[in-house]
Amino acid sequence: xxxxxxxxxxxxxxxxxxxxxxxxxxxxxxxxxxxxxxxxxxxxxxxxxxxxxxxxxxxxxxxxxxxxxxxxxxxxxxxxxxxxxxxxxxxxxxxxxxxxxxxxxxxxxxxxxxxxxxxxxxxxxxxxxxxxxxxxxxxxxxxxxxxxxxxxxxxxxxxxxxxxxxxxxxxxxxxxxxxxxxxxxxxxxxxxxxxxxxxxxxxxxxxxxxxxxxxxxxxxxxxxxxxxxxxxxxxxxxxxxxxxxxxxxxxxxxxxxxxxxxxxxxxxxxxxxxxxxxxxxxxxxxxxxxxxxxxxxxxxxxxxxxxxxxxxxxxxxxxxxxxxxxxxxxxxxxxxxxxxxxxxxxxxxxxxxxxxxxxxxxxxxxxxxxxxxxxxxxxxxxxxxxxxxxxxxxxxxxxxxxxxxxxxxxxxxxxxxxxxxxxxxxxxxxxxxxxxxxxxxxxxxxxxxxxxxxxxxxxxxxxxx
Numbered sequence: 001x002x003x004x005x006x007x008x009x010x011x012x013x014x015x016x017x018x019x020x021x022x023x024x025x026x027x028x029x030x031x032x033x034x035x036x037x038x039x040x041x042x043x044x045x046x047x048x049x050x051x052x053x054x055x056x057x058x059x060x061x062x063x064x065x066x067x068x069x070x071x072x073x074x075x076x077x078x079x080x081x082x083x084x085x086x087x088x089x090x091x092x093x094x095x096x097x098x099x100x101x102x103x104x105x106x107x108x109x110x111x112x113x114x115x116x117x118x119x120x121x122x123x124x125x126x127x128x129x130x131x132x133x134x135x136x137x138x139x140x141x142x143x144x145x146x147x148x149x150x151x152x153x154x155x156x157x158x159x160x161x162x163x164x165x166x167x168x169x170x171x172x173x174x175x176x177x178x179x180x181x182x183x184x185x186x187x188x189x190x191x192x193x194x195x196x197x198x199x200x201x202x203x204x205x206x207x208x209x210x211x212x213x214x215x216x217x218x219x220x221x222x223x224x225x226x227x228x229x230x231x232x233x234x235x236x237x238x239x240x241x242x243x244x245x246x247x248x249x250x251x252x253x254x255x256x257x258x259x260x261x262x263x264x265x266x267x268x269x270x271x272x273x274x275x276x277x278x279x280x281x282x283x284x285x286x287x288x289x290x291x292x293x294x295x296x297x298x299x300x301x302x303x304x305x306x307x308x309x310x311x312x313x314x315x316x317x318x319x320x321x322x323x324x325x326x327x328x329x330x331x332x333x334x335x336x337x338x339x340x341x342x343x344x345x346x347x348x349x350x351x352x353x354x355x356x357x358x359x360x361x362x363x364x365x366x367x368x369x370x371x372x373x374x375x376x377x378x379x380x381x382x383x384x385x386x387x388x389x390x391x392x393x394x395x396x397x398x399x400x401x402x403x404x405x406x407x408x409x410x411x412x413x414x415x416x417x418x419x420x421x422x423x424x425x426x427x428x429x430x431x432x433x434x435x436x437x438x439x440x441x442x443x444x445x446x447x448x449x450x451x452x453x454x455x456x457x458x459x460x461x462x463x464x465x
Contacts, residue, residue, distance in 0.1 A: 090418060370415070
């Protein structure tokens with residue numbers, strides 16, 4: 001009588017097809033005989049493709065380079081980090097999975113940006129220099145991306161990721177301010193792939209354009225998106241008007257030599273005649289300029305704004321294509337998936353979700369209440385907002401992580417609030433960066449401290465899940 005056919009007796013190709021149907025947890029606990037096949041590239045590529053297409057997952061999950069270039073061990077690590085981060089965010093286990101300090105060469109607090117994906121953090125330094133740290137590396141070494149260009153100046157940064165490129169590519173806008181002048185530069189930054197080692201690789205930068213903003217108006221902020229850059233200024237002597245200048249830097253400012261900044265160039269100007277706080281000025285798909293103030297949400301079609309000579313204010317106000325009255329004290333970055341754009345914003349009493357449909361002739365906007373903000377916990381704090389969760393630090397110690405769900409998600413649980421502690425040696429400040437997929441949070445340093453604190457919530461780094 002036949003004893004039957006065991007799974008390990010089947011052809012390898014058939015076993016791989018069976019393993020493709022398993023959950024990621026099942027693949028972690030295969031027997032010794034199946035262990036080698038469960039680590040095959042075909043299994044983990046299929047699992048990653050399945051995981052990224054699951055309903056309710058983050059719509060912007062992307063890799064730094066093509067999927068075909070990843071070995072199975074790196075894909076396994078990536079998926080386990082994603083999955084263990086989902087657990088770690090809401091697990092009430094008192095402490096993050098890991099805490100590390102970034103001891104930087106420049107002691108004072110500096111503007112920095114945690115890049116989507118949680119691997120790279122950029123630091124703006126004095127003199128127009130930009131440094132970066134690879135948070136996936138074993139040693140958190142600060143490396144130079146853009147060298148020092150001038151002395152006695154402050155530097156701010158804004159960036160725009162180009163998702164059409166096969167490897168990580170983004171455009172970096174620098175605002176370099178000295179006592180005598182203001183300068184804006186555009187740099188293209190790309191990932192230099194060095195083998196298959198997950199912690200390998202580096203970033204390189206190429207200067208593309210340089211120009212001067214209005215010398216008579218202090219620069220309040222700026223943003224970059226696609227071929228456009230926008231900077232907003234206000235007149236001195238307490239003039240309430242805020243002017244926004246939209247410039248097509250690719251068409252008008254791209255130069256072969258990049259040596260001298262452009263002074264005269266065409267621009268599109270919008271004047272805000274109400275004295276309102278500007279929360280965000282961002283570019284959305286279909287040439288839409290999105291402006292969030294403390295009292296309004298405005299949408300402009302860039303192509304409908306007349307182009308004028310440098311710093312020439314239009315005779316009358318430019319009407320937006322859509323305007324909503326909204327109370328907003330804080331807003332997240334945009335989360336874009338196809339023609340849908342989402343924001344999370346606070347109106348002080350609650351968190352609201354904004355869904356913008358750009359599929360029609362005009363934007364269609366819906367608002368959804370995501371969660372209440374208890375005044376006893378949220379009063380006087382400045383949280384960092386993500387797609388499904390946010391975080392802030394408490395003066396009494398610890399970091400508060402709160403989670404919320406969008407209306408279409410099949411999650412019947414109430415919004416959750418979890419407080420976790422961390423070592424506060426050489427630290428005080430607030431949450432300045434959150435990456436939900438990797439489970440990583442950055443805390444800004446005290447002004448006299450060198451240490452930026454990186455917290456990992458992915459339980460992979462604790463290896464207890």
